[in-house]
Amino acid sequence: MKKILAVDDSASMRQMVGFTLKNAGYDVTEAKDGQEALDVARDAEFDVIISDVNMPNMDGIELVRNLRTLPQFKFTPILMLTTESGTNKKGEGKAAGATGWIVKPFNPEQLLTVIKKVAR
Amino acid sequence: MSIDLSQFYEVFIDESFEGLETMESELLNLSPGDVDSEIINNIFRAAHSIKGGSGTFGFNAIANFTHVIETLLDEIRNGERELAANHVDLMLKSIDCLRNMLRSIQNNDEQESQEANTLRVQFEAILEQKNTTDDSNTSNSDAVATQPESNGVASKQTKIQITNFFEIKFNPESHVFKTGNEPLFIFEDLAEHGELSVEANIKGIPELDNLVADDCYLGWTINLDTTSDEETVKSVFEWVEDDAEIEIKLVAQFEDEIEVESELDEIEASKHEPSLTESSTSVDLASATPATTPESLPTDNSKQNDSATSDPVKAEFRPVQKASTDNKKEPTKQESSSIRVGTDKVDSLINMVGELVITQAMLNELGEDEQIDHAKLLALREGLAQLAHNTRDLQENVMRIRMLPISFVFSRFPRLVRDISQKLDKKVDLVLKGEGTELDKTVMEKISDPMVHLIRNSLDHGLETTPERLAAGKSEAGKVILNAYHQGGNIIIEIIDDGRGLNTEKIRSKAIENGLITEESVLSNQEINELIFKPGFSTADEVSDISGRGVGMDVVKRNINALNGTVEVVSEPNKGSTFTIRLPLTLAILDGQLVKVGNHIYIIPLVSIVESLQIDMSKVNSVGGGMDVLRLRDDYIPILRMHQLFNHPEACQKLQGGLLVVVESDNEKVGLLVDELLAQQQFVIKSLEENYKKVDGISGATILGSGSVSLIIDISSVVKMAGLKRAGHVGLDFDKPLSEAV
């Protein structure tokens, strides 16, 4: 079973993402901000990481940057959940090492389509 | 698979309300010109989450509206725009508006809000001011949260099937693997769009010694035979477009006549018999179908035609959204009845119940013994004492479940104070103390309005205008302190201002004018001040927008009394006033005094008892109409014979030596004549109305240790029953109708 780490400070988004992925047969771990995600990830392995950008304590960009320094996440797909229309946040995420992004708003089906793209 | 999004609505709405609260309190912390980036970030994040969630869960009106707020915040955050006072005002208004929109969702109402549209126009006007139009364009297009893809719809209508042949050069930079992207996945995605062949370019591969295992040295040339357009093909490379050299060239295009509802096979077939439209493309065609290459990928038939597969998928999307709007009702119903409880409270309850079970087991064991000797009797008593202790603890902890910190009420006041002080043009510092003090949720809900009224009163009447303050040698800004703390089984809430204090003379003359007291009445300043709680009393020279308008202190007092609470005022000229509200922590429990009237046992709420005494006939005067009054120090206390009011003829009728419980209600003292004082204890309040009806003089019932029912006396109702008429001095004015709050 593919393992996914879902990071979002919004409980409803976290639940939605978690529920959708679990329903589709993924093993999902949830974290409420970058710091918590990093703490969880340090001693674990995930096949895909999905993270919001704007979060307290540690934002998504910082999280990607930190994850990429961990050997087990060197090549792991990391997707950013973003509402930014401009390219600067995407660019920042890419520069930090993000694989791609999912633009909010999205629905569960769209989420799964994107996840299938990277978790195969 | 379709997932019912409505299951997340309740969480979304809860967290959005929390987010709005954060935004509000942080906005109030902001001062224009001196912007703390952390505060702006917090506000932005909250707005951002609301926008993201609302868009995802299909609340587009909220998403669209939040988008402009977010855009403004983002510009301020990035230093592109300076925070102005009108920004804060506008955002505060938007918060109110968003709250209403969220409530509409809860009530399953239309979430479109005229107000939101008006506010949005104002935001857009601000955004236009500095930034060029393209920014507002993105705001509009991005904000509309409808499903973005619209390709394929047109192709379904048309009878012309277009097949494109693309040649794609894809040369990723060496670090591409480190972004988590995998070229192979990209090829697989392309294969979903049509027939694909891929050729690897191995020129870049260095000598083995120089080869870095993590780097990518390959480039690819891809030929794609597809019905998808260039944009769609390009979107496959979206994630790597900054990390690779990508060149997409349309080398050929074919048009085929096809039927609109044609089967997939036919489309497939037509594609293989291309008819050339432009002769010039014929040369390119040859290169577009290259020979086998080492890396050519097998294509999956079922995935081959994108326009055929994407339509059913989209059709699936729509019902999801529809279902979500249909189910909006559910969260509302749950919302009002649910309560969030800290896990520490639940844990402590679990512990208590554990102890209770142990005690029960111990008692059980003792009970099984056929013979109880002295030692066992002692053990039994010990067990019972322990049981009593456990039960009390358990009860207290269960009560705590309903307790919430008063910050839930306090948090709305910074905004209130800001709005009012702006209107009054007064500078006000609001200080909140003891925000963590807990009280029952129900009490909390009911104390909010009286507090709003008292705070308004302090700001409007209590605090002076700035010139007045400066003239009085006070600081420019007035101070209002809200303080909460526990005292015994009560919560005390103080509203303290450092304003001018109550004008005792003015209150007195007004009270005489209104006939509340006479010229001859001798009253202490404190007693005069308390007159402001009398029905119909209003000291404002003119009815102001802020306080006044008929809703007087009497209503405040009545509402607080209805919660078994009291309100008092202490004031010192030029130093300020302190309003003190005292409330029971919960409405479910009552500290009461058991009294006996004839054969009947009643309960008098302890909070209203002033004292109990034995009647000394030398101090009793009859004032006619069957009414006796007792002189108690400076007061004349009307004596209410409970046996008469409750029609218990068997009770003691004599006044001489009779027991009088002096109680206070609506600021008036009366004495209740009873036969006997019994124990004082805590009672769990039971409703009498639930299965019966409202009874004059009774506020509820409780069950005594014996298992029988006892009724709780409603002091203010009893006073009304007694039909006390004005008797020429303050303290007996009960005939004025209580004006209703408007």
Place this chain on the structure above:
Amino acid sequence: MNEVLSTSQLGNDDNVDLVQYLTFMMDDEEYGIEILSVQEIRGWESMTSIPNSEEYVKGVINLRGTVVPVVDLRIRFNLSKFDYNELTVIIIVKVMIDKKTKIMGIVVDAVSDVYNIEKQKAKKAPDIGDSETKNYIEGLINVGDKMVVLLDLEKVLLI
């Protein structure tokens, strides 16, 4: 609402509808109430009187933590008073009053029987006697050679 309901039930509906009634005695008269509204039957117990209540409200009792008012039906029906004895019972009933479900008790001389009654065969109460009491009556019916007065509890307990 009640009016409409009861007349339609008494009307010429062709279906044979058997409804179970619990009957009790008062002054040698047998009264019936729908058994579905009966929660339990308790012996007489002392109760807490309610100040200034109507005479027929005997007071309130503690029914496992719920405060339940008790109505003496003899007094409600203006029958002669009767000393409570070991046969006196309190029937606890659940009724809809003013769209709210209420639990109340009624004091009767003694519980009598349970009958299956064809409601359609019930006759309207004759237009004589105490008009107030008549309001409480849903209908009269013969069971064997006895006559049973079927009560409209909601009206009886609208107090």
